[in-house]
Amino acid sequence: MAEDNSIFIGNRPFMNYVTGVVMQFTTKGAEEVIVKARGKFIARAVDVSEVAAKRFLEGSVGVKDIKIDSEEFENKEGKQVRVSTIEITLEKNK
């Protein structure tokens, strides 16, 4: 799948992300959209997916797959830090 079907959740206003997901399906005709987030934004990624799929695209889009994982990186103090990630794949119902 093309990378532009991914939406990465961060600090911007909540409805920006919901609209982004909805428009991928409606205006751009995407079959799948992947909602991605790391750390504290994981709860928000679930909210965005639920609101997009259940309120705005009810009956036409569902959750196909959810993956969780960990990323390790070095912080400013040179210490290894672990952060959780999530990828929620939404799919147009057949």
Place this chain on the structure above:
Amino acid sequence: MAEDNSIFIGNRPFMNYVTGVVMQFTTKGAEEVIVKARGKFIARAVDVSEVAAKRFLEGSVGVKDIKIDSEEFENKEGKQVRVSTIEITLEKNK
């Protein structure tokens, strides 16, 4: 599955939950443990699952299934509120 294999993530210290998951598998011999959370605790449920499965039970436990959903309830002002939920099913590797 028996209800006591579920661990509900909240405000208690992070390692309490990790230890709870690990002990379900090791001491109590559970085949599956379900890590559940609502709202802002969803990110924490992912952290608990990742740390338990990858750091403490590496190679012996994996993610079997992840479900997300929404719950509606009435808040103190009588307004309908939506909250996201997650259920992460961890499973002993066969």
